[in-house]
Amino acid sequence: MGGVCLNTQWLRIVSALALLLTSTILALPGSGSRAFASQLPYETYYKDGFGQLVKTQAAYLPAGVLGYNLATADAAAVSSGTTATTKLPLNQPKDLFVDEQDNIYIADTGNNRIVQLDSTGQFVRELTVPDSPLKKPSGVFVNKEGNIYVADTGNNRVVTLDAQGRLLKSLDRPKSSYLPASFKYDPINLIVDKRGFIYVTTLGAYQGLVELDPDGNFIGFFGPNRVKFSVFDSFKRFVYTREMYQRELKKLPGAIANSTIDREGFIYTVTKEIQTNQIKKLNIAGLDQLPGKSDFASLQSGRSFGELLHWQRDLSPQLNDITVDNDGNITVVDSIWNTISQYDRSGNLLFFWSSDTITATSKTGVVKTPAAIANNSKNELLILDGTNNLIQVLRPSAFGSLVHEANAxxxxxxxxxxxxxxxxxxxxxxxxxxxxxxxxxxxxxxxxxxxxxxxxxxxxxxxxxxESFWQNRLAWFQRHFGLFMNIVIAVGVVLLLWGKLKHRLRFASGWSLPVPSEHSLASRLRHLFVLIKQPVDGFYSIRYEGKASLASSLIILAAAIAAFGYMEAGTSFVFNPKVQIGIDLVPLTVQFIGIWVGWVVSNYLISSLLRGEGRFKDVLYGSSYALFPIILIGIPVTLLSRAMTLDELSIFHFLKLAIVLWTALLFIWMVQGIHNYTFIEAIFVIVLSLIALTIIVILIFILISLSNELINFINSLYQEVIIR
Structure with a gap:
């Protein structure tokens, strides 16, 4: 009996410990979500404005599959009054729409019909329009009154049906003198605004959406993309004759791939064939509302939508559909990488995720070929799989819902x-x-x-x-204004008194500043200030009067390199955002030294061929002294940047430009003074030196590449010998 009691007590202790351990694990924040997330067929990420990737909890979880068991009423059964049905699965569906009652409409392109499902995914009916049969319908839209609009691609028209599926209108290609005769009218998608105006996405139409009034009359093209105009295009326009320009291939903007409309009437479009601004949020006037609204807008001169992981860089994203939920969040699908990216109403990235469709095409939550995407009233995502002919349903996770609520x-x-x-x-x-x-x-x-x-x-x-720094700076000035003014007044008084009394004090004490030797290091460093007043004569003195030495030149060069590094790493976050993630100065320093050495060599070689009088050491000394503006202005500007905001951006850029211009002028005057050229000759020699420098860099890269190939070849031979 004692043994039985002991075993019973031991069993109770073990059970209690197991229960306590289980409760502790479940109480840990996010433990349940992490366990479930490990079983998901995809991983969710976030990427900030610097491109840094962060893995997050899943924003959406697989909630089911719809459309794989569709049934339709058998024609013979209907005529006999029975309810028999036959299986007719989806066949190459192209579009998906969810109305306000969460009814689902599918453009079942391969079966030439529109399929309606209820909110649970059960088959309701099919629409084939017997009076005027559909042919390859690719788009569907339902307005608040229940009227159904179909982009009947095969018949090159837009069809309007009432809520019962009866044909109301058949809108063929609009007739208008403003619509080019060469325009190919192949509707693939459409949306309708509150006024009943129809916006048709046509296949390959780079002109924009075709806007029609409720009667099908052509209004105009809406929301076209713009052609990117490069510097080379400007050169061609300036140089080419009219005939040459006409023979050039036309540079066309990307064609809109799909569109949607939100409750506020904003129209959203996605475009495949462009690298930036693939998503547009257009108001009634056709103006994009997204540029400049992102929190990272200042880091992104050309905003690119459709996120990629680092290993997917070889192919650009191809966005083929877009949807907007009740909170204004924008979700797009990428037909290349099967990636789903979600942004808020200002274009800020929230999440993106993708799955391995090669090894797990039949898994719940995995889409083989995303043909369309839509939201229902519960903010669930419905993704139409054009290959597997079904709809994947994703519901917001607890973490995703929390982010959406907070962001809204x-x-x-x-x-x-x-x-x-x-x-x-x-x-x-x-x-x-x-x-x-x-x-x-x-x-x-x-x-x-x-x-x-x-x-x-x-x-x-x-x-x-x-903005926050501006407020803190203002508060600091308000607190220290009195002290600051007292210091300014005191310094002014001291300088005034010193100006009046310094000569008397020196005369009375007999003290004076020591005069350094003409060829001392201090004297040669002081020669920098001669270059400020008389740059050409100063560089002439370096060549003919020995006003510079190797020691002074190396000191100035080292100081310039240090100043350059300080400018790169010490500039305020406002003007150099990369300091937030850290800056590696080693490659920058190597580049700086490499370009400087290459310049010295190339300029000496070119000037030697063009009767230049400067020796190699003169070019080296002069090129070091010409870097003085980086030290003189660069360090104060970098310090000043820490007290400046974006409101002073133009001042900061002006000071940086002053460094560049002054340095460039000093190099011109250096070539002019050391080699005894005229100003025009100096510029010509500099251009040739830069060309020579470019050739040297190319040759170095070729040499490195060939050396790597040789090393690999020798290594492969060695491996071959060892194996045999």
Whole structure:
């Protein structure tokens, strides 16, 4: 009996410990989501404005598959009054639409019909329009009244049906003198606004969406993409004759691939064949509302949509459909990498994810070929798989819903209300930048500018950091203005008194500054200030009067390299955002030294061929002294940048430009003074020297490449001998 009791007690202890361990694991934040996320067929990421990749909790979870078991009423059964059905699965579906009651409409292209499912995915009906049969329908749209609009691609028309599926209108190619005769009218998608105006996406139409009034009359082209105009195009336009220009291949903008419309009436388009601005949010006037709205807009001169992982860089994303949820979040699908990217209403990235479609094409949540995407009222994503002929349903995860709720409040300007939610998001994922941005905006709203500045810096948001810094700078000046003015007055008085009394003090004491030897190191370093007043004569003195030496030149060169490194790494985050992620000075220093050495060699060789009088050491000395503006202006400008905001951006750029221009002029005067050229001759020699420098760089790259090939060849021979 004692043994039985002992075993029973031991069993109870073990059970209690197991229960405690299980409860502890389940209580850990995000433990359940992590366990489930490990079973997902895809991984979710976020990418900030610097391109840094962050793995996040899943934003969406697989919730089911629809459309794989569709049934349709048998024609013979209908005529006999029975309810028998036959299986007719989807065949190459092209489009998907969800109405306000969550009814699902599918453009079943291969079966020449429109299929309607209810909110649970059960078959409701099919629409084939017996009065005027559909042929390869590729797009479908349903308005609030229940009228159904179909892009009947095979018949080159737009069909309008009532809620019962009866034919209302058949809108063929619009007749208008403003529509070019060569325009090919192949509707593949369409949307309808509140006025009943129809916006048709036509296959390959680079002119934009075809806008029709409710009666099908042509209004114009809406929201076209613009042709990117390069410097080379400007050169051709300036140089080419009219005949030569007409023979050039026309440079056309990308054709819109798909479109959608939100509740507020904004029209969204996606384009495949362009590298930037693939997504546009157009108002009624056709103006894009996304440029400049992103938190990282200052880092992205040309905003690119459709996210890629680092190993996917060999092919650009090809966005083929777009949807907008109730919160204004924009979701697009990439037909190349099967990647789903989601942005908020301002174009800020929230999440993106993709799955391995090669090894797991039949898994729930995995899309082989994303043909279309839509949202329902529960903010679930419905993705139409054009290869597997079904719909994958993804529901927001707890983490995704939390981010959406917090971001919606932030987008509406309710920063304080969003703060607790963003704190929870940050607790779950400390590296998720939107949480930092949301908290920074909340801190700024509550006038906690110190915290806002720090959070904006951590998130890498220049605009918010600059505004917060401006507020902190203003507060600092207000607190220290009196002390600052007293110091200025005291310094002014001291300088005034010194100006009046310095001669008397020197005369009375008999003291004077020591005069350095003409050929001392100090004297040669002081020669820099001669170059400021008389640059040509100063460089002439370096050549003919020995005003420079190897020691002074190397000191100036080392100081210039150090100043250049300080400018790259010490400039304020406002003007050099890369300091936030760290700057590797080693390659920059090597490039600086390499270009400088290459310049010295190439200029000496070219000037030797063109009666230049300078020796190699003169070119070396002069090229070192010509770097003086980097030291004289670069260091103060870098220090000053720490007290400047984006409002002073033009001042900062002007000072940086002054460094470049002054340095360039000193090199011109150096070539002119050392080699005894005229100003025009000096410029000509500099151009030739730069060409020679370019050739030297190319030859070095070729030599390195051939050396690597030789090393690989020798290594392969060695391996072959060892194996045999």
């Amino acid at each position: 409040l932030t987008q509406e300007g309710k920063y304080v209300e969003s703060e607790p939610l963003w704190n929870e998001v940050r607790r779950l994922n400390a590296q998720y930048s939107p949480a930092l941005i949301g908290l920074a905006k909340a801190a700024y709203k509550q006038e906690d500018y110190q915290r806002a500045q720090q959070l904006f810096y951590e998130a890498g948001v220049i605009g918010g950091y600059s």
